[in-house]
Amino acid sequence: MIRFDASNFTPALALSAALSVTLAPMAAKAEAPEGWSPLLEPAQLAGYLDTYGDEIRVVHITGDYAQGHIPEAGWSPYASWRSDMPNPGALRDLEHLQLVVQELGIDTDTPVVVVHSGRDATDMGAAARVYWTLKSLGIEDLALLNGGFAAWTAANLPVQTAPATFFPSDYQAQWSEDWRASTADVTALAEAGDARLLDARPAAFFDGSTWSVAAPGTIHGAQNLTYEQFFDGSRLVGAEQIRQIAAEAGYTGATTAVSFCNTGHWAAINWFALSELAQYDDVRLYAESMAEYTALNLPRDNAPNRLVYAYRASTRWVSSLF
Structure with missing residues (x-):
């Protein structure tokens, strides 16, 4: 069995269970739409957004967000989700990740679609890494957009340039080691x-x-x-x-x-x-x-x-x- 390795966690991570930030929650409880799957095609996502609107949170993590993004999608740069050199793969502390999730208006029951630019196969690694992080943080319903934003635009689906803003959630971070090896x-x-x-x-x-x-x-x-x-x-x-x-x-x-x-x-x-x-x-x-x-x-x-x-x-x- 793989065991928890406390040496890999920062003091902020150890103290995070006591962290309490009171912010107003999203107006309505969100649930994953029927037929939801971890990998969505552009037409599937477009249909879900047409039906469920802002109950779904779409998050771009690579590319030029200001030049165009999926309507009402948020921006959260990939660098916010992991560390810097010399160990860029290291986990960010839990307090930081909690704040990133809150600022996107995400709670544990918010369906989230992570979107990369789609420039190549390697770029999808960014989306997969953020998906893994969100899952480990207890977000229940997650998906990646197959082919990323490039596939969305290739399907002639709507694009927006105005930035989206969200009412912060009251998400409280809890990390699971179920999908990690130290x-x-x-x-x-x-x-x-x-x-x-x-x-x-x-x-x-x-x-x-x-x-x-x-x-x-x-x-x-x-x-x-x-x-x-x-x-x-x-x-x-x-x-x-x-x-x-x-x-x-x-x-x-x-x-x-x-x-x-x-x-x-x-x-x-x-x-x-x-x-x-x-x-x-x-x-x-x-x-x-x-x-x-x-x-x-x-x-x-x-x-x-x-x-x-x-x-x-x-x-x-x-x-x-x-």
Whole structure:
């Protein structure tokens, strides 16, 4: 079993249970519309908005919101939902996340659709990471817009430029560890072999031939299940195809799965595909991912020796000058 790791939480997080902010709630209790699913197509979302209006909260998290967005949608930049360098995948403290949710007028029973710009498959990682965060915060009814805002505009659906404002909610944050694996959890699982550790990064990261914010290589005992396999262009494929891809990679949901990448971005796509669409049990996100794991010098596979690593690092630095 994966256990709670209190060392990963800030003092603000520990004190958040006592936090009490009295703000006026939304006027009406919201519920998910009939037929709601974790992945919505533009026409589905448009139909829900026509019927249920502002009972649904649409939130853009990437793109140029001021240049155009779904009518009455809010803006909450992706940077508000996770940390900064050198560990951008780390969780923000609970007090901060509570305020972000309140300012969007969201409560636990508000149906929320997270929208990315849709420029490419990678961009959907931002939406998936915010979805995972909201779910862990206890928001009950969530969805992503397949293909993002680009798919919405391609369907010739209405666009608005005026910013939307919301009456703040009285949401009180409670964090669940049900969909998270900490560094301590991952280390224990890697040693015991009690879970599938799924590296969501492209193969070059997995085999140690390239790297970014983390040292090259992968977590000891991990296998590569790249997020790219779950896409047709910039759109996620359906649950049946996701299950087929996972089965071909040797994962059938028989044990705990932990998805990771460099900073918990690509990994959030794999988590969303396997947990929310394919509906495998006990799929977890290692939010801090390789940025934290390698900073702690924990055991890696496919890690080049020091001489090779130094040579690659020098060539990467020289190439960056041109």
